[in-house]
Amino acid sequence: MDDCRSPIETDDAMPRLFVRCVGDREPELVQYIEHGIEEEGVPWVVQHGYDGDGVSVAYDASVTSSLKIGIGVAPDSRVVVHHKQLPDDDPVFDRSDVTAKTARALGSNSARLVKGTPLKPLE
C-alpha cells in the first residue's frame, strides 16, 4: 500500500480519487482509467494490495476519499465506481469484462461525478 503513485506531488491535504486494485498486481486496465481521470483534471492516486470483491473495495475507497467517489478494480477486468452515500452493495457502476475504451470512460465518469458534469455514455 506504500506503493502510491500520482502525477501530483504527494500532499495529504489534496483531495483525491482513490483507484484501488484487488490483489498485488496492477491490472493493465488501470492505466486507461487513469487517462480518463487525468483528461478531466481531477487528482487521483492508485493503490493496490486490497482484499475482497470490487464493490467493497470501491466502497471503502469512496469512504476514504473526501471526494466521496471510489474506484475498485478486481480481476476479470471488473471495474466498480462507488459513491460514499450510496448503500455499500449498490454502486454507481459495476462492469465486468471492461475494455480499454470503457475503462477510460469509467475513469472520466468517476471524475465527472466529482465535478458534477454530465457523464459519458458507456458501451
Add this chain to the structure above:
Amino acid sequence: MKYIAGVDIGNSSTEVALLRRSGSGETEFVSDALYRTTGLKGTKKNVPGVVKALTQASKNADIDVSAIDRVLINEAAPVIGDVAMETITETIITESTMIGHDPSTPGGVGLGTGTTVEITAEMETYSTDKPIVFLVPESVDFEAAAEIITKWTDNGYDINGAIVQKDDAVLIHNRIETEMPIVDEVRKLDEVPRNQRAAIEVAPQASGKTIDTLSNPYGIATVFDLSSDETQKIIPVARALVGNKSAVVIKTPEGDVTERTIPAGELRIIDERSNTTSVPVDEGADVIMDAVMNSWPVSDVRGESGSNIGGMLNRARSSMAEVTGQSIDSIEIRDIMAVDTLVPQEVEGSVAQEHSMENAVGLAAMVKTQQLPMQQIADGIHEELGADVIIQGIEAKMAVLGSLTTPGTDHPVAILDMGGGSTDAAYMDEDKRIESIHLSGAGDMVTMLINSELGLEDRDLAEQIKIYPSAKVETLFSIRQEDGTVNFLDEPAAPELFGRTVLLKDDGEMQPLPVDKSSEEIRRIRRQAKRRVFVVNATRALNIITPTESIRHLPFVVMVGRSALDFEIPEMISDAMAEYGIVCGSANVRGAMGPRNAVATGLVLSHIEGGTHLEFEIPDALSSAIERTTFQPN
C-alpha cells in the same frame, strides 16, 4: 331523471360537462371529462373523440353512455391557427474555417498561431522558420502525439498549438514541456485545411474568463494581419466565438465569411376598406405588428409565394377550404402575430458543427371562414349514441356563461380564452350582450419558439419544456430547481441524469434534456416565449374587445382555456394586467373546475336557462339553440 351533456370541441381537447335533471326539475352537475380532439376541429372526424369523452363522463357518473338524453355542442368558431418560422439571416463561411465549439476539457492556455501541419508529417519537409500548429487525428495516440511534439520542439521547431480529434487535450498537454493551447474533440478533423495559417486560443482555466482575442474582430485582424476590408468580413466569425472557452480560426488566402440576408418575402395586409399595407418580413416583428394593428380590423393577409410565410399562409388557407368545402378564395386570414426570435443554425463551412444564432421571425396566422360543418358532427354523434344533439350556442358566448360561474365574478366581464391555436377574447356588457374576437398566437406558437430557439427539431420535446419546470441534477441525491432551492431525492438519481438539466414531470419523473443548456437558460427561453405570445396577445385582445378600446375600463378579466392551466402563464398575465388596476385571474368554473370546462358548462347552462347556477337571468338570445341547425330527431 334526465341527463344533459355539454360538449366543447376545441383545437386540441374535447371537454364534457354532464348534468342531471331530477323529476322535480332540480339540476346538478354530476361529472366531467376531457379527451384529445380527434381530427381537425369542426370536422366529422371529431365524432370518435366526442363519443370517447362522453363515455368517460358517463363512467365517472356511474351511468351508461346510452342514458344521456341530450348532447349540446357549440358552434365552433370557424378559425384555425397555424405557425411558421422564417429565418432572415444566414452565415456562410467560404474558403476559411473556424472551430468554435466548446470541448469540456481543452488543454493548455493562451493564444498560438502557426501553419496547420499533420502530426505524422516528415519533419525534414518543413523549415524551422515558420511556427506550426499540429493536427492530431484519431489514429495517433496521445502519448505518441506528445512524443512527436517534444521531438519537433527539440529540433528547433516552434509548435504553437494543436487541434485534436479525440478527447485527449489535457493528456497531451500534461506530457509535453512547452506551454501551448490545445483544442480537442474536433470530429471533422480531416476537413481542417492543411498548410494554412491558424490561430488557437484557450481561455485560462479556473478564471471564469472566456477567450478574448478570437472573439474580437480586431483581435483576429491583429493575428492574421488583416486589412480593414478583410476585418469587416470576419465579424460573423468573431461574433460566433463570443463566450467560448476555446476556439480555432483558420484563414485561407481567398477566405471570406459572409452574413447574408435571405429574402424573406413580403406580407400584404389588407384592411376592411381594401387598403393594402406591404411589410417586408425581414424588418422584424415590431414593424409587422404595427402594420397589423394600424390596419385593424384586418380582412386578409397575403404572403409572397416561395417564402416560408407565404407557404404557411397558403397551407392554412387550403386546409380550411378542405374542411369547409368552400373555395380557397373565400378563406380569409384575419390576424397574424409576429415574434422576433433567434434560431441556432449550423454555420455553412464549419468543421465542428458550430451554430450561429440567426435572426428569425415566427408567425402565427388566424384563418377564418364563414361556417364550419357542425351539422355533420351533430348527425355523427346522434348516429353513434342515439341521443338528441343540439347545436346550442356560439363558442365564445358559452365560454362567458361558463366563466361567470367562477366565484367572485360579475358582468361586465371579459374572458380571455387561451388555447393552443388561438387567443380568444369575449366581452359581456351591462346589457349582457357579448362580443368576441379571435387572435392568432397561443400555445402552439410558444412551442414553436421554444423548439426553434433551443434548436431541438422536436415539437413533442418543446411541448414538454413548455409545460414542465426544469431543474439540474447536482449530485446523485439532490436537484436544484430553477429558483435555486435544493431538493433531496428519495432514491439516488440514475447515472444518466447526473449533472444534467431535467424536466420535473407531474408524476415525479425526471426527463433529461438532450441540449447543453442550464436550467436558468431553459427557464429564460421558456418564459420569454410565453411572455412574447401571451402577454402581448392578452393586451392586444383586451384593448380591442373593450367598448372604449382601453383595458383600463375593464372591471373583471377571467382567464380560461388550456393555456390558463399552465404553471406560469396566468401569473404573467395577471402581473401585466395589475398595471392597469383590473382584477385578472384564472377562472374557477362552477367553483371547482379551475380554468377548464367553461364552454361545456356554458352550453348546459344556456340550455337549462341558468338554473340556480348563475346569479342572473340569461337573455333569450343566449338561451335558445341556434335555429338553423337544431337537430330534429325523427
